[in-house]
Amino acid sequence: MTIRNLPTQPWTRDYQSILDELEVDPGGGLDLGEVSARRNRFGPNLLRSTQPRRPWNILGDQFKGLIPLLLVIAAVLALAFGNLVETAAIGAALIINAMIGFFTEFRAVRSMEALTKLNKVTAKVLREGGIQELSAADLVPGDVVVIDGGDLVTADLRLIEANKLEAGEAALTGESVPVSKALSALDESTPLAERYNMLFKGTSVTRGSGKGVVVAGGMDTELGRISSLVREAEEEKTPLEKRLDRLGRRLVWVTMAIGVLVAVTGLISGKETLLVIETAIALAVAAIPEGLPIVATLALARGMRRMARHNALVNRLSAIETLGSTNVIFTDKTGTLTENRMTVRRVILDSGEFNMIDADEGSQDAKSGDNALPNLAENTLLRGALEVGVLCNNASLARDPDDSDEEPVGDPLEIALLEAGARFGIFRDELLEKVPEVREDAFDSDSKMMATVHGGGEGYRTAVKGAPEPVVETCTRIRTEEGGREWGDEEREAWLEVNRRLAADGFRVLALAGKHGHREDDPPYRNLEFLGMVALLDPPRGEVPQAVSACRAAGIRVVMATGDQPETARYMAQAVGLVDGEPDEVVLGKELLSPEASSEEDRRRFLKASIFARVSPENKLELIELHQREGSVVAMTGDGVNDAPALKKADIGVAMGRRGTQSAKETADMVLLDDSFGTIVVAIEYGRAILNNIRKFILFLLSGNVGEILIVSLAWAADAPLPLLPLQILYLNMIGDVFPALALGVGGGEPGDKIRRPLSLKERILTRRHWGFICVHGLMIASTVLGAFSIALLPLGMTVPRAVTISFLTLSFSRLWHVFNMRDAGSNLLSNEITRNPFIWQALALCVALLSAAVYVPGLSEILHLVKPGVSGWLLILFMSLLPLIPAQILITFGLVDTRASSEDDTR
Numbered sequence: 001m002t003i004r005n006l007p008t009q010p011w012t013r014d015y016q017s018i019l020d021e022l023e024v025d026p027g028g029g030l031d032l033g034e035v036s037a038r039r040n041r042f043g044p045n046l047l048r049s050t051q052p053r054r055p056w057n058i059l060g061d062q063f064k065g066l067i068p069l070l071l072v073i074a075a076v077l078a079l080a081f082g083n084l085v086e087t088a089a090i091g092a093a094l095i096i097n098a099m100i101g102f103f104t105e106f107r108a109v110r111s112m113e114a115l116t117k118l119n120k121v122t123a124k125v126l127r128e129g130g131i132q133e134l135s136a137a138d139l140v141p142g143d144v145v146v147i148d149g150g151d152l153v154t155a156d157l158r159l160i161e162a163n164k165l166e167a168g169e170a171a172l173t174g175e176s177v178p179v180s181k182a183l184s185a186l187d188e189s190t191p192l193a194e195r196y197n198m199l200f201k202g203t204s205v206t207r208g209s210g211k212g213v214v215v216a217g218g219m220d221t222e223l224g225r226i227s228s229l230v231r232e233a234e235e236e237k238t239p240l241e242k243r244l245d246r247l248g249r250r251l252v253w254v255t256m257a258i259g260v261l262v263a264v265t266g267l268i269s270g271k272e273t274l275l276v277i278e279t280a281i282a283l284a285v286a287a288i289p290e291g292l293p294i295v296a297t298l299a300l301a302r303g304m305r306r307m308a309r310h311n312a313l314v315n316r317l318s319a320i321e322t323l324g325s326t327n328v329i330f331t332d333k334t335g336t337l338t339e340n341r342m343t344v345r346r347v348i349l350d351s352g353e354f355n356m357i358d359a360d361e362g363s364q365d366a367k368s369g370d371n372a373l374p375n376l377a378e379n380t381l382l383r384g385a386l387e388v389g390v391l392c393n394n395a396s397l398a399r400d401p402d403d404s405d406e407e408p409v410g411d412p413l414e415i416a417l418l419e420a421g422a423r424f425g426i427f428r429d430e431l432l433e434k435v436p437e438v439r440e441d442a443f444d445s446d447s448k449m450m451a452t453v454h455g456g457g458e459g460y461r462t463a464v465k466g467a468p469e470p471v472v473e474t475c476t477r478i479r480t481e482e483g484g485r486e487w488g489d490e491e492r493e494a495w496l497e498v499n500r501r502l503a504a505d506g507f508r509v510l511a512l513a514g515k516h517g518h519r520e521d522d523p524p525y526r527n528l529e530f531l532g533m534v535a536l537l538d539p540p541r542g543e544v545p546q547a548v549s550a551c552r553a554a555g556i557r558v559v560m561a562t563g564d565q566p567e568t569a570r571y572m573a574q575a576v577g578l579v580d581g582e583p584d585e586v587v588l589g590k591e592l593l594s595p596e597a598s599s600e601e602d603r604r605r606f607l608k609a610s611i612f613a614r615v616s617p618e619n620k621l622e623l624i625e626l627h628q629r630e631g632s633v634v635a636m637t638g639d640g641v642n643d644a645p646a647l648k649k650a651d652i653g654v655a656m657g658r659r660g661t662q663s664a665k666e667t668a669d670m671v672l673l674d675d676s677f678g679t680i681v682v683a684i685e686y687g688r689a690i691l692n693n694i695r696k697f698i699l700f701l702l703s704g705n706v707g708e709i710l711i712v713s714l715a716w717a718a719d720a721p722l723p724l725l726p727l728q729i730l731y732l733n734m735i736g737d738v739f740p741a742l743a744l745g746v747g748g749g750e751p752g753d754k755i756r757r758p759l760s761l762k763e764r765i766l767t768r769r770h771w772g773f774i775c776v777h778g779l780m781i782a783s784t785v786l787g788a789f790s791i792a793l794l795p796l797g798m799t800v801p802r803a804v805t806i807s808f809l810t811l812s813f814s815r816l817w818h819v820f821n822m823r824d825a826g827s828n829l830l831s832n833e834i835t836r837n838p839f840i841w842q843a844l845a846l847c848v849a850l851l852s853a854a855v856y857v858p859g860l861s862e863i864l865h866l867v868k869p870g871v872s873g874w875l876l877i878l879f880m881s882l883l884p885l886i887p888a889q890i891l892i893t894f895g896l897v898d899t900r901a902s903s904e905d906d907t908r
Contacts, residue, residue, distance in 0.1 A: 003021070003022060003023060003038070003041075003141065003142065004041070006042075006141055006215060006216055006220060007021050007022065007158070007215050009188060010158040010198070010215045011158070011185070011186045011190060011195040011197055011198050012185055012186060012187065012188050012190075014184075014185050015158055015159065015160045015183060015197070015213070018158045018213060018215065019160065019213060022141060022142040022213060022215070023142065024142040024143075024144060024213060026126075026144055026160055026211070026213070027126075027129075028126065028128065028129040029125065029126035029127040029128065029129070029143065029144045030127055030128075030140070030142055030143060030144075031127070031128050032127070032128065034142070035127065035138075035140055035143075038140035038141055038142060039138075039140050042140060042141055042217065042218070042220070043218060044137045044138070044217075044218060045136055045138070045139040045140070045154065045155055045214075045217035045218045046137050046218050047218060047219060047223065047224055055102075058102055059098065059102050063094070063098060068094060068098075072094065075087050075091055075094070092734075121135075121136040121152055121154055122134060122135055122136060122154075123135075123136050123139060123145050123151075123154040123155075124145065124146040124147075124148075124151075125138075125139065125143050125144065125145055126143075126144040126145075126146060126211075127143070131146055136152075136154035136155070139154060139155045139214050139217050140214065140217065141214050141215060141216065141217060142213065142214060143155075143213070143214040144160070144211055144213050144214075145157055145211065145212050145213075145214060146209075146211055147165070147199065147205050147209060147210045147211065147212060148205065148209045149205050149206060149207050149208060150204070150205065150206075151204065151205045152202075152203075152204050152205075153167065153199045153200060153201055153202065153204065153205065154201060155201050155214045155216065155217045155221060156198065156199070156200050156201055156214070156215050156216040156220075156221040156222060157198065157199040157212025157213060157215065158197065158198060158212060158213050158215045159181055159182075159183055159197050159198065159199065159210055159211070159212045160183070160210075160211050160212060160213055161209075161210045161211040161212075162181045162182060162183055162208070162210040163208050163209045163210055164207060164208035164209075164442045164443050164444060165180070165205065165207065165208035165209065165210045166178040166179060166180050166181065166205070166206045166207040166208055166411070166443075167179055167181060167199055167203050167204065167205050167206060168203060168204050168205075168206045169193065169200065169203045170334050170335065170340065172192070172200055172202055172203055172222065172223065172226075173192055173193040173563040177342065177412060177413065177508060177538075178206040178207065178411060178412070179193075179196065180196065180443075180448075181196055181197065181199070181208075181210070182196045182197060182446070183197055184197065185197065191589075191590070191614060192222065192563075192616065193563050193614065199212050200221065200222050200223065201216075201217075201221040201222065201223040201224070202221075202223040206411060207394075207411060207443075208442075226617050226644060226645060246765070247698070247765055247766060258709065258713075262276065262716065263276060265716075266716075299690060299693060299694060299697070299742065299745030299746055300690065302745075302746045303686055303687075303690050306686060307670075307682075307683060307686060310679060310682045310683075311657075311672060311673040311674040311676065311679055312670055312671070312672055312673070312679050312682070312683055313657070313670065313671045313673055314669065314670050315668065315669050315670065315671075319652050319669040319670060322633065322635070322651050322652040322669070322687065323652060323670075323680065323683045323684045323686075323687040324684065324686070324687025324688040324689075324690060324691040325633045325651075325687070325691065326556060326633045326634070326635045326651065326652065326684070326687075327555060327556055327557065327632050327633055328556070328557045328559060328627050328632045328633070328634045329551060329556060329557070329558045329559065329634075329635045329636075329637065329680070330559050330560075330561050330623065330624060330634060330635070330636045330637070330646065330650065331558060331559070331560055331636075331637045331638070331677070332560075332561065332562055332637065332638045332639065332643055333560055333562035333564055333568070333569060333572055334538065334562065334564065335639045335656060335659045335675070336637050336638060336639060336656060336677060337540055337541065337544050337560065337572060337576055337677065338538040338539060338540055338541060339538065339539055339540070339541050340412075340538060340659065341412060341415075341416075341538065341539070342412040342413050342415065342416040342508065342536045342537070342538055343356075343357070343416050343419070343536060343537055343538070343539050344356050344389075344416050344417065344419070344420035344534055344535070344536050345535050345536065345537045345539075346502075346507075346534075346535040347382060347385055347386070347420075347532060347533070347534055347535075348498055348502075348532050348533045348534075348535065349381045349382060349385060349531065349532035350381065350478060350479065350480045350481070350532065351379070351381050351382075351480070354374045354379070354382055355374075356420055356423075376424050376425075380481075381479065381480075381481060381531070381532070383424075383426070384479070384514070384531060385512050385531045385532050385534070386417075386420060386421045386424060386426050387421070387426060387431060387463070388463040388464070388465065388512045388513070388514050388531060389417035389418075389420065389421060389463075389465060389510075389512060389534060390417060390418060390421040390426055390427070390428045390431060391428065391431055391432075391435070391437075391452055391454060391461075391463040392450055392451065392452045392463035392464060392465045392512075393410075393414045393417055393418060393452075394410055394411070394414060395408060395409060395410025395411055395414035395415045395417075395418055396408065396409050396410060396418070396428075397415070397418050397419065397422060412538075413508065413510065413536060416536050417465075417510075417534070420534075432454075434456055434457070435454035435455065435456040435457065435461055436454060436455055436456060437452050437453070437454055438453045438454060438455050438460065438520060439452070439453050439520075440452045440453075441453075441524045441525075443466070447466070447470060447525070448466050448469075448470050449464060449465070449466030449467070449470055449471060449474070449525065450464070450465055450466060451463065451464045451524035451525065453520065453524060455520070458516070458517055459516060459517035459518055459519070460516075460518055460519065460520050460522070461514065461515070461516050462514055462515050462518070462522075462524050462528075463512075463514050464512070464513040464514060464524065464525065464528060465510050465511065465512050465513075466510065466511060467509075467510070467511065468495070468496065468499040468509050468510070468533060469496065469499070471511035471512075471513050471528075471530070472492050472495055472496060472499075472511060472530065473492075474513070474525050474528055475487075475528045475530035476527055476528065476529075477527075477528075477529045477530065478491065478529065478530040479529045479530065479531050484529050487530070495530070495533070498533060499511075499533060502533070502535045503567055504567050505535075505567070505571050506537065506565075506567050506568040506569070506570060506572060506575075507535035507536060507537055508535070508536045508537065508568075509533055509534070509535055509536075510534045510536065511530070511532075511533050511534075512530075512531040512532055512533070512534060513528040513530050513531055514528065514529060514531060515527055515528055515529055537571075538568075538572075539575075540572065540575050540576045541676070541677060543676055543677060543678035544576045544677045544678070545575075545576050545577045546678065547677045547678040547680060547681045548576050548577045548578055548677075549577055550681045550684075551680075551681065551684070552577075554684060554688075556684070557610070558578050558610070559609070559610050559611075559612070559623075560573055560578060560610065560611050560612065561612040561615045561619070561620050561623060561646075562612070562613055562615065563589075563613075563614060563616075564613060564614075565613060565614070566586040566588065566611075566613035566614065568613075569586055569611050569612075569613040570611060570613075573610065573611045578610055578611070579610055579611070585605075585609055585611070586609075586611045586612070586613050587605070587606060587609045587611070587613075588612075588613055588614050589612060589613070589614045589615035589616050589619040590614065592606065592612075592615075592619045592622050592623065603626065606623070606626060607626060607627065607630060617643075617644075617645045617646065620643070620645065620646035621645055621646055621649050623646075624636060624646055624649050624650050625649070628651070633651045634650045634651050635650055635651065635652045635653075635654055635680075636649075636650035636652075636653050637654040637655075637656070637672075637677070637680065638653075638655060638656070638660075638664055639656035639659045639660040639675075643655075643664050644664050644666075644667045645667075647664060647667045647668045647669075648667045652669045652670060653667055653668040653669050653670070654668060654669070654670045654671075654672060654680060654683075655667070655668035655670070655671045655672070656671075656672055656675040657671045657672055657673040657675060658673070658674070658675045659675055660675075670683065690745075693744055693745045693746070694745065694765070695765060695766070695770070696744045696745075696822045697741035697742070697744040697745050697822075698765060698766065699766070699770060699773060699774060699822065700737070700740065700741050700744060700815075700818060700819060700822055701733075701737055701741055702766075702774045702778075703773070703774045703777040703778050703781065703815075703818060703821075704732075704733075704737060704778070704781065704811075704815040704818065705733070705778075706774050706775060706777075706778030706779075706782075707777075707778040707779075707780075707781035707782045707785065707811065707814070707815070708724065708729055708732075708811065709778075710778060710779060710782035711723050711724055711782045711785050711786060711807070711811065712724060714782065714786060715786070715789075721793075721800050721803075721804070722804070723785065723786065723789040723803075723804060723807035723808075724804070724807060724808060724811065725804065725864075725865055727863065727864055727865075728808050728864050728865070728866070731854060731864055732808070732811065732812055732815070735847070735850050735851075735854075736812045736815060736816065736847050736850070736851060737815060739843035739846050739847055740815075740816060740819040740840065740843045740844065740847065742839070742843065743819070743837060743839035743840045743842070743843040744822055744834075744837075744840070746839055777818060777821060777884065777888060780883075780884035780887065780888065781811065781814045781815065781818065781884050783884075784810060784814060784880045784881065784884055785807050785810045785811045785814065785880070786807075787880060788806050788807055788810040788876055788877065788880040788881075789803055789804075789806060789807040789810075791876060791880075792806040792807070792873070792876065796872065796876070798873070799867075801865060801866075801867050802867050802869060802870075802873065804865065804866075805855065805866045805867050805868075805869050805873070806869055806873050806876060806877060808864075808866065809851065809855070809869060809873075809877045809881075810876075810877050810880045810881050811881075812847075812851050812881075813851075813877060813878065813881035813882075814880075814881040814884055816844055816847055816848070816881075817881060817882060817884070817885045818884070818885070818888075819834065819840060819843075819844070820834055820835070820885065820889070821885070821888045821889070821892060822834055823835075823892060825892055825895040825896075826892075826893070826894075826895045827892075829889065829893055854866055855867075855868060855869070856868065
C-alpha cells in the first residue's frame, strides 16, 4: 500500500525516520509497482508551466481600455444613424491601432519565449536494486537519488549520505556562495538558506557526492511553492494604463453630456431631427481623440525597438514607460548588484594587512594613501600565503584568459584564490611541477578544512585552508617575518577578532596554514603553522555605483532585498552607494511576517529601510505591496527562481537575461540581455522621455478637440450653419493630428527630462494646469476658426460649402502650427526640442500634402464636402490660422503656460 502523505518538515528529523515513513530501502530503492502507485497518487515531478500568450489574446488586449471603447461607441452611433462612411472611417482607426499594437507585441512575446526553451533533465535513481538514469519527471516520493558534483537537483531531497557535498543555491535562496551539506537534523525554525541537510529542486551540486531521498516533487517542492506564488501574485496595470483609463473615463462623461445636451436643446427648440443627429455625431467625434491609441502605440513601439538596441527586451508595450514613473527599485544582490564571482580583496598576515585590488580597479578596501599592489619580492610571507591558496585547490582557470567563451571551473572561492595568485605570477600548474600533489584531504563539513600534501625538495609540504575558527584552533605556531614561533591563547583570540571584524564588513574569510619537512603519512592537521587570513568578496558590478547614483539623482530609491547574510548585505549597500555614510539598519525577512510587525511604527521602519537580508519570496511580495499601498511605482530586478513572484507583483519586473532562470524571464516584463544594472538607467531615461512625450501629444490632440467642440457648440447655440461636418472632423483627427502627434511621441526631449522626478501614481496624466492649457489653446483656435467662418460668410459673401472649407482648413492649419506650442516653458523660441525634431518637419509636410489632397483630389473632396477655397480663401486661412500661435508663443516664452505639471498640481 502506497504512502498517503509527504513527510512534513523533513529537515527537523533524522533521515532514518524519513526513510521509514517513506517505506523505502536505501540500498535497493523502490520497485516499479510502488513507483506506479506513487505516481498515480502524487503526479509527475513537473511544475505547471506558464502559458504563453496566444495570438488572439494579444489581439484582444489591443481593444481593452476606454479610448478604444469610445471609438466603438462613436462607430455604433454613426451606424445607427445611417452614416456608413463615418462608421467605416472610425472602424479603420480601430483596426489600424489594433494591428500596430498586435504585430509589435507579438514579435516581443515571441522573442521572450525564445529565451525560455528548456532542456531535458535526467537523474540517477536507485530502483529495484540498481542505478537507473531516468527523466526527472519520473521521480516519485521515496526515490533514492544518487548525486555527484555538477548534477542539477531534480526534486527536494532529504540527504542520507553526504561526502564533501556542496550545493549552489543562489537561484533559490540568494546565498552567494555554495552551501556545505550535512546529515544531522535541524531546528524547526531553520530558514530555507540554512537547511544544510536538504537539497532543493532547481539548484545544482557544485562539489562532492551523496544520496538523497525524494521528499517532495513537482508543485510540492520549494520551487513549486514559489511557482504557485507567481501564479497567485496579482499582475498590476502599468501607470500609463491607469492614467489613460482615468482620462478615458472623463472623456466618456464629456461625450455623453455633449450628446444629451445637443439632443435635448435641439428637440426642445424645434430644430430638424436630421440636423440634431448630424450635430450630435459631429460633437461626439470631436470629443474623442481618435488618433490617441495609434500615436501611443507607435510611440511605445519605437521605444521598444530603441530599448532592444540597448539590450533591454520588453514583453509588453505599456511596460516601456513604467520605469519612467518608478520611484522604488527593489533589487537582489547576488548576480544583480554583484558579479556573482568571488574576489580576494585583502590578505591579513602577521606583517600587516595587504590590499589586493589596485586603485585603478576602484578598490574600496585600500588604506588611505596605500592603493598600490604589494611587491612579492619584499613580502615573502605574502608569497607563501598565496602559494598555499593556489596549492590547496581543486579549481582551474581558463586556459586562454582572452577567450570570453572559456570560463573558470570550480568552487568560486577556489577560483578567487587562483586568480589572486595569477595576478602575482603564481600559477598552480607551475607550482605542481616543483611540488607535485601526493594526496588530498578533501574539505569536510565537520572539520571545515581542506589539505593537500606535496612532495619534492626537502621532505613534504602541506597546504591547508578552511574556516578561521578550526584553523586557528588547530595551529600550534604562527609564521612571522623572523620565522615560525609558538603562539598563545591571547594571540589566537586577537586573530579571531580580526575574523569577526572582516565578517562584519561583509567579507567571506578563509584562514591559511601550512608546514614543511614532514613525512608523507604525517596527519595533515597536526603541528600546523598559521599563515594568515584571506578576505573575499563578491564584488559589485562595475557600472552599479554609477547606476545607483543616477537613480538617486532621478528621485528613485534603490532597495536591496537579498537572501544573503545581513553583514554581506550591509557592506554591499555601502559599496554600491545605496546608502550614504554609515549603512542603514538591516531588516531581517523574519521581522516582516512576524505578528509583532503590524504596528504603524514598524510599517514606517520597513518603508524607510534600504537593506533587507535573509528574505524569502513571501517577504519580497510583502515589501512590494507595502510600497504600492503607499502610492509608489515599484520595479523589481532579479535573476533567481526566488525572485519570480515579486517580478510579477511589481509594477514592472526586470529579469537578467544571461544568468536569469527560466522562471524569472518568463515572469518579467523586461529582460536585460546584458545583465547590466546600468541598462535600467537607460530604460529610466527612455521612460521619462516617453512619458513627457505622451503627455505632450495628448495636450496637442485634446487642445484641438476642445477647439472643435467649441466651434460646433457655439455655432449650434448661435443657430448658424455647422462650420465643420462629422467626417471632416474625423479626417482631421486621424490624418491632420496623428502625424504631428506621432512626431511629438518619438521626440528625444530636453536633456533635463531624463533626470526629472518620477510621476506619482496619484498624478493624473493631465493635471489642473494642463486642462487650463488645453482650454486656453482650444478657445484661441475656436475663436480664429469661427472668425474665419464668419468673415467668409458675411463680408466676403462666400457660399456655405466654401465657408465650411475655409473653417475646416483654418482649423487644420491652426492645429498644425499648434505643435510648436508643445515646447517647454522658458525654452529657446527658435531652438528647442520641437524645432530640433526632424520628425516634426516631416509630419508638417505630409499633413499639408494630405490636406491639399482633401480639397483638390476628386472623389475625396466630394466625400468630405470640400470645395476649392480660391486665392482669397487661402489668404484668409493662412492669416487666421497663424493668429493663435503668436500669443501662445509669448505666454510660453515667459513661462506663463507649460506642458509640464507643477508639484502642487500632481494629484489634481
